[in-house]
Amino acid sequence: SQQGEEDPQALSIQEGENATMNCSYKTSINNLQWYRQNSGRGLVHLILIRSNEREKHSGRLRVTLDTSKKSSSLLITASRAADTASYFCATDEGGSYIPTFGRGTSLIVHP
Amino acid sequence: DSGVTQTPKHLITATGQRVTLRCSPRSGDLSVYWYQQSLDQGLQFLIQYYNGEERAKGNILERFSAQQFPDLHSELNLSSLELGDSALYFCASSATGFGTEAFFGQGTRLTVV
Numbered sequence: 569s570q571q572g573e574e575d576p577q578a579l580s581i582q583e584g585e586n587a588t589m590n591c592s593y594k595t596s597i598n599n600l601q602w603y604r605q606n607s608g609r610g611l612v613h614l615i616l617i618r619s620n621e622r623e624k625h626s627g628r629l630r631v632t633l634d635t636s637k638k639s640s641s642l643l644i645t646a647s648r649a650a651d652t653a654s655y656f657c658a659t660d661e662g663g664s665y666i667p668t669f670g671r672g673t674s675l676i677v678h679p
Numbered sequence: 680d681s682g683v684t685q686t687p688k689h690l691i692t693a694t695g696q697r698v699t700l701r702c703s704p705r706s707g708d709l710s711v712y713w714y715q716q717s718l719d720q721g722l723q724f725l726i727q728y729y730n731g732e733e734r735a736k737g738n739i740l741e742r743f744s745a746q747q748f749p750d751l752h753s754e755l756n757l758s759s760l761e762l763g764d765s766a767l768y769f770c771a772s773s774a775t776g777f778g779t780e781a782f783f784g785q786g787t788r789l790t791v792v
Binding site: 598601603608611616618658660664667672 | 681737769776
């Protein structure tokens, strides 16, 4: 089944810097969701962006979607140590509406 | 707090045994998903229910089964457990399951010994 693939697999930055994670997918989608997971904990829903949307914001988060390139990016501005977590994108195959996850990006923010 | 409740949080059991994982969705959500997360397989979709009916099946083993009850809570039954079934099992719920946000519970960590 289709999965979004996040890139990079791991990202290490200093507090205050911006973090950008990318997600690529293979076929058409209805929507794409971004999640955060702290080690061994549940997934926290961050943003859902629909296929007819290009950009969404939520606080320090900015998500873009380029359906022509089949890719999305998550930007975290002014990162904090508390942003340290794994970030996943979840795409749905056209018509299924089943969130299907990639392997995630592990983000470490150093204080 | 996502509003999705999973019990138990931790479960340790022996090979060959059967366990039941429980999930209460967010109030008003009609759709429930089950996922398995392991280090080697990542997050795998198992099964989805919508308003009591099975809607979609993913990589769910025949030894596993699930159901959603009239009050919309769901149970995932895992039987003839093997060491490889050790994983985090997540339940998620969404309002309709048709393009609405999916919110996850904290998961049940299953250890098979």
